[in-house]
Ligand code: TYD
């Protein structure tokens with residue numbers, strides 16, 4: 386076998402024959418690393434006439450293809466089924482990314498153990514058999530159809546697969562796999578690309594679904610999972626703050642369903658628990674009213690969810706005021722503060738501002754703006770917002786409260802959880818029928834209007 390080497394961008398996987406300082410594809414600096422790869426087999430130089438002579442007909446008329454959807458494998462985990470678009474599709478290749486320690490191994494070990502009557506092969510390149518066993522004991526689950534293989538060589542794995550004939554394969558993790566056809570070390574761009582391609586071929590030919598677990602680092606993009614995103618059918622991301630118990634499983638890409646889906650879990654002493662009613666856990670159960678707290682009615686994917694926003698506004702001690710956020714975009718906070726300063730005449734410029742989304746959730750829905758704004762005002766004035774009030778609206782640069790999508794679902798969720806009032810954008814009134822709700826819907830148009838109605 387002839388060995389050749391190439392340089393790979395560790396950020397995006399771009400391949401180059403020479404070392405380059407700046408990646409021409411993703412514009413990152415100093416990301417090229419030399420990796421030894423197998424010499425490419427030269428493509429057979431066939432003319433189109435020869436191709437025709439060998440007689441194989443790969444072209445099919447689309448009208449002759451039957452579109453029977455293969456039956457999906459439903460797991461006992463409704464959250465997982467949901468993010469996959471309704472269960473596991475046969476022959477699909479699913480990449481599950483997440484930071485180390487977030488609970489990826491736990492999630493898939495637990496699911497595999499709960500899948501009765503399905504032969505599962507769990508390939509662990511990271512933990513020993515006894516470590517996996519200890520974890521399974523902790524999860525208090527047993528399954529005599531569950532098989533474990535501690536191996537990293539892909540060809541050995543395929544040999545074992547031929548013997549066992551599993552109906553589901555989990556690879557933990559793609560960064561540990563090694564293909565004997567490639568020289569470079571496990572975890573390198575060329576290895577990850579090759580081993581994932583081998584797994585993809587296996588999944589497509591055998592119709593066995595394969596889950597690839599992959600680590601990603603804090604900034605969310607690093608060698609490995611990122612370069613695989615276009616190869617796999619589905620990309621899931623498991624996220625959450627390690628200091629909180631809640632975990633979110635998000636669909637990033639899905640050839641077989643919507644990407645707006647979301648699953649929520651709670652990490653407990655005995656594994657992950659599915660959270661079917663997220664709003665109840667995201668709102669702290671408080672008796673007395675505190676200033677700086679506001680509840681937002683948000684949509685995470687297709688699910689309505691009530692989230693608590695906490696703000697603390699204090700007199701600045703240092704020259705430059707501090708702005709600190711958890712679970713919210715810092716630039717968005719700065720924008721909202723500027724709106725309050727300019728359109729409302731509030732002097733946040735001399736204040737330190739801290740903002741926190743409760744429960745370690747990262748909020749991306751723009752409809753949370755109004756609750757953030759009210760939490761800020763509440764802390765600024767040190768006046769608590771009355772109980773049982775929530776908010777759903779985006780805030781525009783000129784201080785207008787803008788309409789948000791799925792307003793009726795948001796209102797319905799607030800009503801379901803016993804809220805008395807919800808503030809929404811005046812512009813949401815068009816086409817929506819608020820009279821069917823028992824909860825009082827308060828349409829507002831501008832920031833100052835919100836202020837005068839609240840305080
Ligand atoms: P793990 O699945 O190993 O994370 P990953 O595979 O993403 O690296 O999860 C590790 C964390 O989960 C670890 O800090 C311990 C915690 N944990 C629990 O809290 N309860 C449990 O039942 C289990 C199995 C793990």
Ligand code: MG
Pocket residue numbers: 489490491511557
């Ligand atoms: Mg793990």
